[in-house]
Amino acid sequence: xxxxxxxxxxxxxxxxxxxxxxxxxxxxxxxxxxxxxxxxxxxxxxxxxxxxxxxxxxxxxxxxxxxxxxxxxxxxxxxxxxxxxxxxxxxxxxxxxxxxxxxxxxxxxxxxxxxxxxxxxxxxxxxxxxxxxxxxxxxxxxxxxxxxxxxxxxxxxxxxxxxxxxxxxxxxxxxxxxxxxxxxxxxxxxxxxxxxxxxxxxxxxxxxxxxxxxxxxxxxxxxxxxxxxxxxxxxxxxxxxxxxxxxxxxxxxxxxxxxxxxxxxxxxxxxxxxxxxxxxxxxxxxxxxxxxxxxxxxxxxxxxxxxxxxxxxxxxxxxxxxxxxxxxxxxxxxxxxxxxxxxxxxxxxxxxxxxxxxxxxxxxxxx
Numbered sequence: 112x113x114x115x116x117x118x119x120x121x122x123x124x125x126x127x128x129x130x131x132x133x134x135x136x137x138x139x140x141x142x143x144x145x146x147x148x149x150x151x152x153x154x155x156x157x158x159x160x161x162x163x164x165x166x167x168x169x170x171x172x173x174x175x176x177x178x179x180x181x182x183x184x185x186x187x188x189x190x191x192x193x194x195x196x197x198x199x200x201x202x203x204x205x206x207x208x209x210x211x212x213x214x215x216x217x218x219x220x221x222x223x224x225x226x227x228x229x230x231x232x233x234x235x236x237x238x239x240x241x242x243x244x245x246x247x248x249x250x251x252x253x254x255x256x257x258x259x260x261x262x263x264x265x266x267x268x269x270x271x272x273x274x275x276x277x278x279x280x281x282x283x284x285x286x287x288x289x290x291x292x293x294x295x296x297x298x299x300x301x302x303x304x305x306x307x308x309x310x311x312x313x314x315x316x317x318x319x320x321x322x323x324x325x326x327x328x329x330x331x332x333x334x335x336x337x338x339x340x341x342x343x344x345x346x347x348x349x350x351x352x353x354x355x356x357x358x359x360x361x362x363x364x365x366x367x368x369x370x371x372x373x374x375x376x377x378x379x380x381x382x383x384x385x386x387x388x389x390x391x392x393x394x395x396x397x398x399x400x401x402x403x404x405x406x407x408x409x410x411x412x413x414x415x416x417x418x419x420x421x422x423x424x425x426x427x428x429x430x431x432x433x434x435x436x437x438x439x440x441x442x443x444x445x446x447x448x449x450x451x452x453x454x455x456x457x458x459x460x461x462x463x464x465x466x467x468x469x470x471x472x473x474x475x476x477x478x
Contacts, residue, residue, distance in 0.1 A: 113174035113187075113264040114139040114297060115160065120169035122155050122321075129155045130321045132169070142291050142298045144312030146305055148344070152321035153301045154269055160299065161267050162186050173265060184214075186265075189258030193270045195250045197242040203229075204238040207257045228256035231293070232286065248279040255290070268300045272307065284311060305345050309333065317341050334460060339469040342391045342462060348424055348436045350391045354466065359384035366390050366463070369431035371409040375461070375475060387466040394424065394438035396459025399452050407453040411435050413446045427452070 115137040122130040130152040137143050145153040158164040160171060162183035171179045178186045197206050204225055211221045229235045232252040242250055251271060258266055268287075272280045288311055291298050302308055308315050309329045317324045317332065317340075325337040336342035342350040355368030357375075366373045366388070373390070402410050411427035414434075423445055425437040437454060439445075446452050461475045 114141070115174075115265060115299070116170075116172040117156075117160075118170040118172070120156070120159060120171065121167045122152075122159060122164060123167045128321050130159070133323060135316065135323070135326075137297060137299065140295045140297055142288075142300065142311060142313045143316065144300045144302060144308040144314070145316045145318060146302055146308035146345075147318035147324075148303060150320075151318040153303075153316075153318050155321075156318075157267055157269050157299060157301045160265075161188060161190055187261075187263050189261045189263035189266045191251075191254050191258050191266070191268045191271045193273050195242070195254045195274075197250060197253060199242050202239055202241055203234065203245070203253050206242070206253055207260050210257060210261055224260040224262070225256075228259040231259065231290070232256050246279075247275050248283055251275065251283055252286070255287070259290070259294070263296070265297045265299065266294075268298065270302055271300075272302075273304075280307075287311065306347055309345070315345075317344065319344075335471070335474055336391070336462065337471055339389060339391075339464050342464070342471075346393060348394050348438065350393050350462070351397070351435050352464075353390045353392075353429070353433055353435065355388060355390060357384060357386045357388050357463070366461075368409075368429070368433075370429060373408055373456075373461075375463075388472065389464040389466055389469070391462035391464060392456065393459055394436040396457050396461075397435070397437045397454045398457045399425070399437060399439060399446065400455050402451055402453040404453050404455065406455050408455045409435075410451055410453050413448055413450045413452060415448070416445050418445075425452075427454075 117133055117135040120130060120133045145156060147153050155164060159166050162181060166179065170177060173186060207225045207228060208221050211224060229238060232255055234249060234252050234256060237245060237249060272283055275283060284307060300311060312329060315329055315332050316326050319340050325332060325341045332341065332345050336345065339352060343352055353368055355366050358365050358367045364375045366375055400407055409429060411429045413425060413427050415426040417424040422438060422440045423442055427435050429435055463472045464470065465472050
């Protein structure tokens with residue numbers, strides 16, 4: 112097993128910067144997830160680690176070994192990608208064994224490793240079958256087993272679940288988590304699905320336009336987003352972002368928008384009055400209340416109500432046309448389309464972002 116270091120890694124395609132200068136240290140045994148929208152540079156970063164792309168600049172270390180310009184086969188890594196890349200004319204056993212065979216491992220060692228990987232992923236009964244006889248989830252397990260049989264120092268996974276249906280994604284996601292816990296090997300996992308990132312990673316790297324936006328644990332990323340992009344990208348549904356101003360009076364600062372006025376406990380020394388800001392609050396930190404309630408924060412008009420089992424997501428708009436989403440659970444009755452409802456803050460956090468820089472200025476806990 113080994114950790115991994117990226118030192119000043121950059122990748123350009125002609126004049127396009129796919130990955131800006133990146134420094135990243137990945138601990139031995141960590142499950143690190145690179146997450147972001149399409150084109151953010153996450154897969155390019157993984158491909159440079161794998162040796163499938165050569166960096167324009169910078170260095171890559173696996174353990175203490177500089178692997179920047181080594182071929183993939185010399186990097187001691189296991190790879191699982193979106194395409195299973197199984198040989199259709201080979202059965203499951205031979206697909207798992209192929210990488211060991213071309214490296215001229217002894218037959219007994221190959222057999223031991225294949226059976227060990229197959230048992231770990233519960234595909235022992237399928238060893239004589241061919242890929243066309245397997246479901247998508249079973250094929251993905253074969254691809255995982257092939258990587259495991261290598262006994263690699265680092266496992267790289269690029270959107271390995273994207274071809275599976277929703278139920279299989281959840282099931283295979285759990286299997287990969289258990290696999291990591293059992294192997295205690297370094298995993299680097301790429302996905303555009305922030306739910307996968309939040310549930311699988313011990314640490315998350317959020318990327319946009321080839322630049323790392325924030326690095327942290329799932330809890331830190333969710334509760335303390337560093338900027339507007341992270342706040343809006345991580346979370347399902349995403350954080351509400353409402354534009355307004357910070358206004359100061361004799362009692363302190365308030366956030367003011369079209370029909371919203373919220374007093375805030377802020378350190379006046381750190382903020383300027385009449386500053387254009389964006390207020391961020393999670394949908395689950397808002398609760399529905401009567402429009403005439405005394406502690407109401409604002410009113411909004413219902414546009415869509417989504418029922419998702421024990422929870423419901425209420426999509427609304429406020430007077431200035433901005434959208435606000437509420438997430439409620441344990442409900443008896445729900446508002447209907449066109450109805451005007453009140454909203455107030457429940458336990459959670461309010462985040463104030465600078466409108467110009469989009470950086471988080473302050474996060475406040477709601478009591």
